[in-house]
Amino acid sequence: MIDIAASPSPVPSVVFSVAALFCISVVALLILRYYLPLRTTPAFLLVPVFFALWLPASMVLLVPIDLASSAMVDDIDARGIWLNLRTLKVSWRITYWLTFALTWFILPILGEYSDSGYRDPKGKLLDSLRANAQYYAMVFGSGALGLIYVVISYGHFSESLKSTVMALAYCWGLILAIYLMGHGLVSIPRRLFRNANVSGRLRRIQTQAPKVYEKMDDAEMDLEDLELQVAELSRRKGGSASFFQDWIEELVDMTNLPESQPGRATAVRGSGNQSPLPNVITEKYLAELTRRLVRARHARSRYLNEWNRLLEDAVKTQAILDSAASKKLESGKASPSAGFWDRHTVFTPYTRFLFHYHLVPYLQIALAAILSLASVCIVWSELVKGLFPQLSVIRYSVIHHEVASKGQVGFAGQVIAAIWMVYMCAAALISITEIKVWRGRALVRRNTAQESAFWYASQVARLSVPLTYNFMTFLGSIYRDTVFYDFLGQLINLTPLGKWFDYLFPAFILLPVCATLFGLYGKVKRVVGFGVDVLDDGDEDTDERGAAFGTGSWREGRDLIERELNGTSAAIRARRGGGDIGGGGGGGRSAPVLSIPRAGRRDGGSTTAGGGPTTPFGTSPTAGMTAGPSSTRPQANTSARRVGRATAAVPDGEPDDENFFEAFGHRVRNTIDTLDTPKWLQDIGQGIKKPKWMGGDGDEGHGGGGGAREGGSDVRRWFGGGGGGGGESGEGRIRL
Structure with missing residues (x-):
């Protein structure tokens, strides 16, 4: 590799760059294959999402090449992989403007297009444009204000429009990138430390x-x-529903209703929160119902996948912990869907125990220590790059040569620069997966929803350029000679406001770093969040009893996992009608494909099939192997479960569309409804008990008067009178 880099001709560097781009393409395809079924995914999803991953990854290759190629000296040995400046300029233009178009136009429109419930492409496109109208109004409004500022500051209009667009896009991306990267720089090493x-x-x-x-x-x-709701809709044969019979039949096909009587409402048991059908069935109502149904199917797929992954992790971790006694760790039989490395292994039970129980924890601790040091270096470089750029640690790790009093980047420096960029991008992108975003967006293995795929791809494209340019500012004055600075940097520094923003705003990375490091998110969530997760800071917020805030204790989780693994939930999870959720939807509409069996319907009773006593999870401990399909599933003992879903009515619209005040009122009501009445307050409702000498409840059955026991009051009982009939004192006798 040294000979290739030292060649005076750029041909070896071109060959190396093409080979690196091919490897990046293969990695991007493997990532798509992991989250999406390639054979059944439409091309309008695969192509833009592929480029949204491929273009940011190619920037990791372009930046080191640009740094080495900008050294305008005759010492070729000081360079690494280099290209001529014209090739670099064309590459940067294509990469930047394609990424810009994907971020601000293509991916948002396609995301809403795939999420629309309309049947025809024209209706989907118009619905997508209506959904993005507010978004584009904010973008163009901000651009107009920025353009006015640039014209006043710069004085020319020739470059004002382009510079305004590029500078505003960079500033918005930098705000998001700094916040997410600050969270990830703490979250990644801490997760490794804890998993050790x-x-x-x-x-x-x-x-x-x-x-x-x-x-x-x-x-x-x-x-x-x-x-x-679809079952009730299918029962309407006349009126306005007759105009949409084909659409209604498609909705019925998307559900798992019994084929013999698809319109029977008793076929399934819901929570009682289904919205009533309108008197007039319209196209807009059916489109909204279709979108909600598709979202609900993907939401169920997401949480089933998350639950199965949690069970798998629990089984593996428990096996590693139990192997400490026998010094052997059996791998068991691999599942049919397991990968190559899971099906084939060279470890014996004893060597597998040594590897997982002793070696892996130490490797995790060592990697966490290295990444922690890297995080400190990145934060330090962000703080000093504006005032003291010579103190940047990243600068000295990348620039190893000084030729003619000018810093040069060799092949080793290029590799180190690529590693720094990969870690910074990984910290930001991992934080995106931990954000609890609206509409239930999530990455699910082989079953990611189309709208979720577009949204995550747009975030990757949005963060790539700000992180790339932010890294180059760590290197001191050398980055001003690069092609990327000539293309983007001078437009950002066109006005004093842009220059100061570029240098001073990254110092605010201390805010997410400190918030994540000291568990600020969990504390705010306890005070004002009402149990709503916004960003997972990795802190479980455990109290002195070992219970996580807003969830059950770890003992409840242990019992729940044991029941699931012992067959309780597996026995009561029967496929409804013998079909799974991946049954085809009509009209070319994509439907989630699941390899997980359909969960059985739950009865509304509080007893189990075995008739035993109920546990906090809602099922008998002995009902695991005998529970039939009609048994209830074990319920988690949480506050939301005690409230009961049937007590609250769901509005006609989506729950996600409620405003802040409605959500705040609902959370306060749920919090008050789940409070248990204190014992002292219950005693007040029952009245004040009388002492024994007054014949109160304390001496029932011991000579007290019957009238007193029945709630009556007779003053003669104070003197042994005939208020009660029995006792030591007879009728008419006075006891002193």
């Missing part, structure tokens, strides 16, 4: 189990409510 403790990792899995199970159960109930 096997028992602590198992405890955290058990703590998360009730919350994950409740979300999965809620997703199933929401889907059942919509299926009930």
